[in-house]
Amino acid sequence: MEEDNQIPVTLRQPEDYVIPLVPRTKRPAEQNWPNSRYWFNDEVIINHLSNGGNVGFLTGISLVMVLDIDDDSVSQLVNHYNTFVVKTGSGKVHIYFRITDASDEELRSTILKDRNGKRIGDIRGIGAQVAIPPSIHPNGNRYTELNNNPIREITISRFKEIIKEIANINTTQSTSIEENNEPIPVTRVSRSEMEFRKIIELIKEGKGKEEIYAFMTENYEKWNERDERSRNAYRNNTYENALRSVEEGKKPTPLKNIKVNPGDEIRAKSSILDMTSGISIITGYNAFCPVCRGQKIVHTKSKLTCHDLFREEIESGERNGCLNEKGRPVAVDFEPIYETGYMISVYDPEDSGNNMLIVPIFIRNNIIPEAYQAKKDWEGDLLIKSIILDSHIKVFPQTKKIVDWYLYVDKYEFEIKEEEIDFKLLRRFGNIKRDKEFFEQNFIQDLYERILAKKTNALVLLSPLKVLLPNGKVEWGIINSIEIGDPGQSKTYLAKQNLKYTKGTNSRFVSVENSNNRGLLGSVVRNQNSDSWTVKVGDIPKASNAMIYLDGYSKLSPEDMTQFRGILEEKIFQISKAGGIEKECPVRIIMLGNVVKPISQYETKHQASFDMGSTESDYSNKFSGPDRRRLHHILVVADADTDAKKVDAHILKRRPVEMKDIEKYWSNLRAFAWSRKPDDFIWEENILEHVQSLVNSLRDKYSSFSMLYGILSKGGSKMFAIQLASVAILHESFDEKNKVVIKKEHADWLYNLYIDEFTDLGLDVENELKNRYKAHVIAISRKCPLEVKNMLHLMYKYGGNQSSIERAKITNRMQINRILNQIIEYELEYASGTKKHWYKLNEGSGENREFTKGNFMFFSDNDLPAITKKGSSSLTDFGRMLVKEISNMKDSKVFEDKIIGIPGVDVTTVTGVTPLEEKSDKKLKEIIQSNTKEIENKKKEVCDTNNPVTDVTPVTKGIIELNNISTEGVTDVTPVTNEEEPPLFEEDNS
Ligand SMILES: [Zn+2]
Structure with a gap:
């Protein structure tokens, strides 16, 4: 939990109020916002912020006026006024003043104009609000404080002077910004642009080149006006460009490269950050002429005449624009089109930058599954899979700025990730023993030794999703492990290197410490205004089907820990509120953590492994016995294990196999493992009996640890058997049809790994x-x-x-x-x-x-x-x-x-x-x-x-x-004295 809600300290005066704004907009979230009164530390605000909401400052009521300046030349003079200034998400400035002697009339909001009467911004007063830090602008940038000065107190006459000064500063052309409440004009397109779009439409309809050329000649005069050569060149050009545009349109556009042009078609790949269902929005307007009743759907409400609306048709002679009795064009009327569906925040899964662009998308209800269960399932998919969406750029009709846009989804499909496997590359090491030397040289080569960790990391990496066991049951084949120890043991290095073999998958490295309070798994938040639920999804479900390194897991919040256990145990990701989302979420997890004291201070590593977490406060969260038993391997690495000289020698050593080759080999082997179907595994005869005897032997040897390690507890044989799929893949044990052949020798290999693991943990000691x-x-x-x-x-x-x-x-x-x-x-x-x-x-x-x-x-x-x-x-x-x-x-x-x-x-x-x-x-x-x-x-x-x-x-x-004392034959108990009391034990050592 963040203690500080990041609202500027300057705005935390008792007379100052803030209001919740819709996330990533400047729009108030509450209908009756002008009458809202929240202090910066109000629970409503804190919750709203922690749910990613924006916050606005109510101007006027506390005598604070804000100059909302759109002009860059003015922005540069902000320091001059020695008052509190905010840099807006769009890079402009908000300059704050507290007016000591203003009347209500003088505190009104007005337009800020330059000396020529050109608008250069707004003066925000009574009845207005401005977005403040830590709000996020629709373009993804944060509002920030340019300084932390207190708001300067001035008289109304000084304020008027300042406005005059600013009006005089501005001489440059100001950018065109629409008036408050004034509609945005529909983007006007040139005639050739319109023709170009028509050609694209025809190509999409599947019309051939000849057909389209004929259409051009027939419909567009200008291609006939010229001489034949230039006419043909022009036509070719237009057609080729349109064709390329259609081809490119099939490829998803990276979200951050989208040019915001309302009405444009966008195909984009996206991952979901959060979703809110049951949202009604105006998705467009039915514009109609009151005279001829002709109608068209437009994106925004704007001043349009019948002539504007039917410009294309009028030009092509299909229609005449209507005129009123004064001979002027008739203005059209608008009817809003309401649609209900999901409002979803998405990001580009390939955009890993810090300044990730978050875009709202709208999926209307009639393109999602209707049946209850199917819908729940669909919601689950939406949370954990990437989608390719075909959409249109639209603007929110309620807001005034054109940048306030969203993607209106026409259709979508869930991304299916299929990796190409090079089957020839599968056999590289053949019968070489997968021993210490093999792992030292061929798995994360530049990391010295750490053989046990390398072995288990490789097994996790190569574990298939599901495996059909010889007993006829399909079981999860994924392997989870934990690696704890002293700091500085290259745990993170090993993790990041291993993740190189999972490029192109949803695999990731997640640090619990850096994850914010939306949770690593997911959460549901009730939106008080819309009475709807917003579901947020965390990093772990997003690694579904892939592999995740979870660093600092001991810092998981109790709620996350509960869900995390569910994933470890059932492979189910569950959010129980809001109707309940339940989705299969198999993740190969390697947990990393530090031990409280140096490992050398414990009698054995096994004992050290109970002191997890890097700080004292983490004690409460440490893994319980059942948690440990859900893991396939528990490793403890200690400073004392590494020999500095050997590490140096290793780093300087020439390696027989190049790194790139190694990366390719393991990636390919991993892709192969992950794509195996349950019945792609062939088991040697009687192998389960062999497994049972090995597990029994482990249990006999370490009988007093059965409650601490999964492999030694009830169900240990199954845990052992499913890992053999991974061991066999590691040994390149494939038949001619590339089925994985699991042999008894693989069981022996795993048995020896456990012996090494338990010996290292100190169980023998x-x-x-x-x-x-x-x-x-x-x-x-x-x-x-x-x-x-x-x-x-x-x-x-x-x-x-x-x-x-x-x-x-x-x-x-x-x-x-x-x-x-x-x-x-x-x-x-x-x-x-x-x-x-x-x-x-x-x-x-x-x-x-x-x-x-x-x-x-x-x-x-x-x-x-x-x-x-x-x-x-x-x-x-x-x-x-x-x-x-x-x-x-x-x-x-x-x-x-x-x-x-x-x-x-x-x-x-x-x-x-x-x-x-x-x-x-x-x-x-x-x-x-x-x-x-x-x-x-x-x-x-x-x-x-x-x-x-x-x-x-x-x-x-x-x-x-x-x-609890057996009482047979007890007759009475009376006070006794030392002398009377007979000895309880006979002296048996006399
Ligand atoms: Zn008309």
Whole structure:
């Protein structure tokens, strides 16, 4: 969200008001605008601006007069007046003055004339308004502040002087600008221009050259007036020019090259920025002569006579113009033609410039599908596809300036992108292994190593849309991945280089940071004036069927994130308001992001990958487990991975294959992959069984990560299988009909990629760590003193939350610390012999020292962590394992709710785990919530077993139920003292 709405600070005075203008026009958006009163910070204005609307400043009412000057020679003197000045979108100036002593009469709007009486602009006062920054002129330019001076306060007499000065400055010819409310004349065309258009019409009708020549000779005298040679030359010329014009007309004109000439036919390619349905506009006028009743459709209302209207017919003698009783030509009447349809803002998809031209187009309802579902589908297509439209330039009849134009669409078609594939180019590397060396040399050659990233980027690039699996099901074949890491890892470079292989497609690089608040996916905004919905579409749906790099995805807004998940999961782009737009939107996505701390500060890359986002505030948006599981690959790249010397050596190395060739090869292979139909894939016999065994092997190896990686979770086999299409294409595995042949060896290749990926993420290290932890956990749990066991048991119940234990008044923090600070000594059997270890629950084995005690040498295990995380009460992995182990050691009696007192703890009056006064629902819920998942599971376990609760006091029963403790045989719970309480555990290490 932008905090600043960009309205000039100067215009933010309490007495100054602004109004919403129709986007990209100078027209008020509200009918009753002269009576509107909005401050710059009004929600209406802020929303309007954020939806791309323009804003106008109400002149007159706050004593502010604006000189709207059309003359360039005056514009140059603006600084002279030391007041606030705005440069308009058309390059002219608005000069602001606040008049201190004017009457209402003197604040009226009038025309600004030069000394010869020629109009050079307007004086805007009461009842008028002027567009202000950040409005956008219909020509696409923004209104900007030329300075940020305050509005100068002057007297009315000084103001009149200034007007005189300006009138005298101007001596140059002013451009012709129509009066307010005065109609625009219909563009007059010369006679030969009219003839030229007639020839074009005939060519379009399919008339042949001879036929047209005959027509010319017959209808246009001037071709007969001359001698035969020049007559023929003239005729040839006219015909050839017309023919060329027709041919060129078939090719779309780039929008920014359109010459605005009302009535001209334009064929243009465009992409949609936003659309509003159900808009009624005047698309033209029925002009008719009240005398002869002859009529014609014209673009604009203008002063026309019957003679003007039927000029062509009168000249060719078909008709006589009507005269009134005074012998003057009769003025024609106008009837507006209303049409309802879609008003759409479009841009040229090939215009990637910063100053992109946005053009309004109008598609009337009767050329779009009628049926509800078909219409929704059509709207969806409109949002994500480019269209080629055949249209006419028209001007908005309500406005006075000729530049205020739009394209009236006669017909349109959705652009179908078909790439040519060079099948000979498909086989270049043959049986060469797609190994480290291959990727180093042949895929984004000038990027050093980054092999894992190169491999997965190539797979995403080469993934076909849909694949028919051997089980007979058609599945999405597209691959999505994520790449996170330290800054400066050439992630963006790799992305932009890879995108070179997707030229001519809708693929793009999108930075979340730079995208504005219209959202990356799309949004719907209600237009309060027209009561209609405007649908805006974002960058991601526009990459439909193609590939997108999404940089800084952790900054996605929550709404965008929700839609983004939909695209990742269902490949559906959805806008639920405004009747609902739902469109299939398959996009190959590679997400890029930075990790909060340097990766080297984490134990493994896997752990680092949970800290996504480049700033602290991004924490809230980080990917959840289900989000991670939707991705095919998760990569983490770290600074430590790159070797500066090797990078240099690589850059200086001569490459066997030229860059251009490489670009051509991958583009072609990619185009081939993207154009494959689902049944263009042939699967080796029994390959799915092979896939299953590979995936099982991965799952066995990394069993504790099944909730974090898609390939290891349920459905992982399918995720694995669909990628094989891409792997086979990478290996140029094609038969003679260019069908893709998927083999078991491709599955092996992918399996090895995953092994590399998981090894790089550090899953092996974590696995190994867990095994080692296990040995220590068992030893510690057997050797620790009884009071420690009891404490660990309490920690099990409270999820390691010491505050909860304290709140439950079982014991206090001091006692907890005393118990957890004991040194536990134990020994482990190694191949090399027995080693003595020691451990402190509160600190781990963090003290890096070895010591002898008696006959023994004690080793430090300085990587055994404490049982709780530093600065928080939650358990570490190690702590969780230890606590769990202790709880598993219990004999059945232990868990009967007799715990309570803890020998050696100075607690005398404990009646249960949870004291009486604390069993209010709220409190218990709080305790439960603060506990870990283990407790939730335990609770479920208890609820599911048929352990009848018998014979306990109501109080205890309540406690027991809520604390998930098996209650078999519990008879009563009475206050206990340290002396009376029997030990919970037998000393099993004596
Ligand atoms: Zn007439």
